[in-house]
Amino acid sequence: MLFNSIDFAIFLPIVFFIYWFITNKNLKLQNILIVISSYIFYGWWDWRFLSLILFSTIIDYNIGLLLSKLENIRKRKILLWISLLANLSFLGFFKYYNFFLDNFITAFSFFGTEIKANSLNIILPIGISFYTFQTLSYTIDIYKRKLKPTKDFIAFSAFVSFFPQLVAGPIERATNLLPQFYKKRKFKYNQAVDGMQQILWGLFKKIVIADNCAEYANTIFNNSSEYSGSTLALGAFFFAFQIYGDFSGYSDIAIGTSRLFGFNLKQNFASPYFSRNIAEFWRRWHISLSSWFRDYLYIPLGGSRGGNGNTIRNIFIVFIVSGFWHGANWTFIVWGALNAIYFLPIFLTNNNRNYLTIVAKGKYFPTLKEIFLMLSTFILTTFAWIFFRAENIQHAINYILKIMSSSLFNMPYFMGIRKAGMVLILIVFFLIIEWLGREQQYAIKKIEFINSKLFKWGFYYFIAILIFLYGAKSNDFIYFQF
Amino acid sequence: MKKFILNTILFSSILLISCYIILLKADGYSDPFYLKFTTPKQNNLILGTSKSAQGLNPYVFNEILDTKVYNYSFSIGTSPYGPKYLESIKLKLNKENSNNIFIITIDCWSISSICDNPNDILNFRENNLSVGTLKVIDKNPNIPYLLKFMAGNYYKIIHKPSVAKLHQNGWLDVSLNTDSISVNRRTKSNLIEYEKKLSTYKYSQVRFDYLIKTIEFLNNYGSVYLVRLPISSKLMEIENLLIPDFEEKIKPVIKITGGYLNLTAKNSYFNYTDGVHLSKQYRTLASEEISNWIKNKRTQNYNIK
Numbered sequence A: 001m002l003f004n005s006i007d008f009a010i011f012l013p014i015v016f017f018i019y020w021f022i023t024n025k026n027l028k029l030q031n032i033l034i035v036i037s038s039y040i041f042y043g044w045w046d047w048r049f050l051s052l053i054l055f056s057t058i059i060d061y062n063i064g065l066l067l068s069k070l071e072n073i074r075k076r077k078i079l080l081w082i083s084l085l086a087n088l089s090f091l092g093f094f095k096y097y098n099f100f101l102d103n104f105i106t107a108f109s110f111f112g113t114e115i116k117a118n119s120l121n122i123i124l125p126i127g128i129s130f131y132t133f134q135t136l137s138y139t140i141d142i143y144k145r146k147l148k149p150t151k152d153f154i155a156f157s158a159f160v161s162f163f164p165q166l167v168a169g170p171i172e173r174a175t176n177l178l179p180q181f182y183k184k185r186k187f188k189y190n191q192a193v194d195g196m197q198q199i200l201w202g203l204f205k206k207i208v209i210a211d212n213c214a215e216y217a218n219t220i221f222n223n224s225s226e227y228s229g230s231t232l233a234l235g236a237f238f239f240a241f242q243i244y245g246d247f248s249g250y251s252d253i254a255i256g257t258s259r260l261f262g263f264n265l266k267q268n269f270a271s272p273y274f275s276r277n278i279a280e281f282w283r284r285w286h287i288s289l290s291s292w293f294r295d296y297l298y299i300p301l302g303g304s305r306g307g308n309g310n311t312i313r314n315i316f317i318v319f320i321v322s323g324f325w326h327g328a329n330w331t332f333i334v335w336g337a338l339n340a341i342y343f344l345p346i347f348l349t350n351n352n353r354n355y356l357t358i359v360a361k362g363k364y365f366p367t368l369k370e371i372f373l374m375l376s377t378f379i380l381t382t383f384a385w386i387f388f389r390a391e392n393i394q395h396a397i398n399y400i401l402k403i404m405s406s407s408l409f410n411m412p413y414f415m416g417i418r419k420a421g422m423v424l425i426l427i428v429f430f431l432i433i434e435w436l437g438r439e440q441q442y443a444i445k446k447i448e449f450i451n452s453k454l455f456k457w458g459f460y461y462f463i464a465i466l467i468f469l470y471g472a473k474s475n476d477f478i479y480f481q482f
Numbered sequence B: 001m002k003k004f005i006l007n008t009i010l011f012s013s014i015l016l017i018s019c020y021i022i023l024l025k026a027d028g029y030s031d032p033f034y035l036k037f038t039t040p041k042q043n044n045l046i047l048g049t050s051k052s053a054q055g056l057n058p059y060v061f062n063e064i065l066d067t068k069v070y071n072y073s074f075s076i077g078t079s080p081y082g083p084k085y086l087e088s089i090k091l092k093l094n095k096e097n098s099n100n101i102f103i104i105t106i107d108c109w110s111i112s113s114i115c116d117n118p119n120d121i122l123n124f125r126e127n128n129l130s131v132g133t134l135k136v137i138d139k140n141p142n143i144p145y146l147l148k149f150m151a152g153n154y155y156k157i158i159h160k161p162s163v164a165k166l167h168q169n170g171w172l173d174v175s176l177n178t179d180s181i182s183v184n185r186r187t188k189s190n191l192i193e194y195e196k197k198l199s200t201y202k203y204s205q206v207r208f209d210y211l212i213k214t215i216e217f218l219n220n221y222g223s224v225y226l227v228r229l230p231i232s233s234k235l236m237e238i239e240n241l242l243i244p245d246f247e248e249k250i251k252p253v254i255k256i257t258g259g260y261l262n263l264t265a266k267n268s269y270f271n272y273t274d275g276v277h278l279s280k281q282y283r284t285l286a287s288e289e290i291s292n293w294i295k296n297k298r299t300q301n302y303n304i305k
Helices: A006-022 A027-070 A074-111 A127-145 A153-161 A174-182 A189-220 A229-260 A278-284 A286-296 A309-326 A330-348 A368-389 A395-403 A417-436 A453-470 B003-022 B050-055 B058-065 B081-090 B145-149 B178-201 B205-219 B232-241 B249-253 B264-270 B278-303
Strands: B044-047 B069-071 B100-105 B164-166 B172-174 B222-228 B261-264
Touching: A006 A027, A006 A229, A006 B050, A027 A074, A027 A127, A027 A174, A074 A127, A074 A153, A127 A153, A127 A174, A127 A286, A153 A174, A189 A229, A189 A417, A189 B003, A229 A368, A229 A395, A229 A417, A278 A286, A278 A330, A278 A368, A286 A309, A330 A368, A330 A395, A368 A395, A395 A417, A417 A453, A453 B003, B044 B058, B044 B081, B050 B100, B050 B172, B050 B278, B058 B069, B058 B278, B081 B205, B100 B205, B100 B278, B178 B232, B205 B222, B205 B249, B222 B264, B222 B278, B232 B264, B261 B264, B261 B278, B264 B278
Parallel strands: B044 B069, B044 B100, B100 B222, B222 B261
Antiparallel strands: B164 B172
């Protein structure tokens, strides 16, 4: 089920009503309702893959309990590996089987050995990368004795399958989300209103910004050989806003929906395009994934301990694995490596923790230096997005070469460029609101530039009307494919 | 909780009413097909794809034929001949008269399919489009159409773009720059697009059979005239590659109609906005030529009788 669909607009109030009016007196019933609703939400897309979620839930629930009982280090390690293998083998099969097979065939044929093997027509279960990482963190935390396992199977099932964040995150840690299933939830007016506002802003990002930008980004990327360098640069710009609007919009709707049910999820995006260097960007972009890789890959690899050589290796591993997590294509690996190359000089010169607070905190305007830093970070990020969006490496290289040609100075042109002007105006409006609200969890949480309550509601109404008027034809969320 | 629900209902109600008011303002500028689904059932119809939707002007037909003609043509994707277009025509036709005029425009694309199997009715593209889905095609406002099928976003309802206007009689009046640079650019773009289409489109026997079924159905309510509209020479070459024996193929179809006018013989006489669609002045000329041809045909038939 898509957040931006009529199905979800009907589903959400029904679940909300049952949750607060029928099951509100019994915590267990509320959790059961969450599990059932989550399975319906996921099964709406393809019920066959519910078995994967159920299997993952059963495996990690039981391994969690066993881990807490065992003291023998070797046995505990075996259990951890069982969990890792079970979860990662599903991910590996569904997401990476064809990639590895194709690359093995290519590698062997390079050495003169022809291998005949057929790729499989595999459907990627949506959200598999997200819930796999969520359940893995549960088992690893128990193994490290950072967390006590739950004995409540329903609460654990609800934690794994919680529908607002099931298919595209934020990837929640058990330490934050699981305890919320044990406590009685009380309806709080402010929390619910806050949730609705965040859903509204998420829908604006997705439907108005991302879907409109997608129209032009797709036209330009899909026909890149026909366009000038300036048009391709514009295409990359549109894609930068498409992916941000799409993914952060999804996160906002997910977090907002959770609030309607009395849950608090972690912030997943914190105005990443206002970052002053790549290190800051990665602290603000897809925070739940970045921190997951930091805690469960970078630190276990040794982190920054062990000299520069090891640190460089670890940084490269984390960025490349992060790229590979996004998709089984060399483009994602290059995208990850490119970000590692951006990040390394900052890290090695100890500048990676220079900008821990948001730019121009407490001020309306940034300094010229800050503008320059933000712009250069944005250009670097957008350049890397070209690899992320391209069909293959060759496509990305051709795209970049054309941008770097003299046609960069031509007037951009593509079919529908007139309409694109309106999208650029909407992006400017979006950036202004994001700038004004950059210190908050989401941009329109408190609209400090409007004092009157009536005008505040007027502003939300204005955003809703913009969604209605400028909403482009619905597209799937990009991150569903990851 | 009570306060939250009341506020949500209030906010949603105001929003829904506002959206409904905006939708009520939809007109011929908002969408290239919308009014075709809001106007009443019609007697005389022009059928076909975007070439006839833009190229055949009912005002000209009305004047010469002295009867009200309605343009119920859409586009290659939406209205190639097939079961769904026939169903929609049946809904749009006022079945009270039997002396109507039907102008059926044909070309290679209108009897071809984009599916792997060009005869796989279940996978015809129009099945999920407005013509294939809407059962109510004469209600104003047509909210289901606006919610499901309106092209682009609703901003177009309040901001009237000047490029295309769909008239109440179904004619899509497109005003594009006709300077040679713009025309060449659009023609070049169409050449690329149609060459791409050539690799995905295939002649469909099922569509051809439905062209015959459509004519047979309309013959019960009047006379059917078959017309092949002109197209620029380069795009004609692409069409000929799609179905090289098109003229041969349609010979048996001509026999069940009131006549066939092939305007592709005069391709170089006409001007186009993009190689496919006639430019403004030539739309009138083509409409006049077809109207006069029909008028002569009808006069001849009347004299014979």
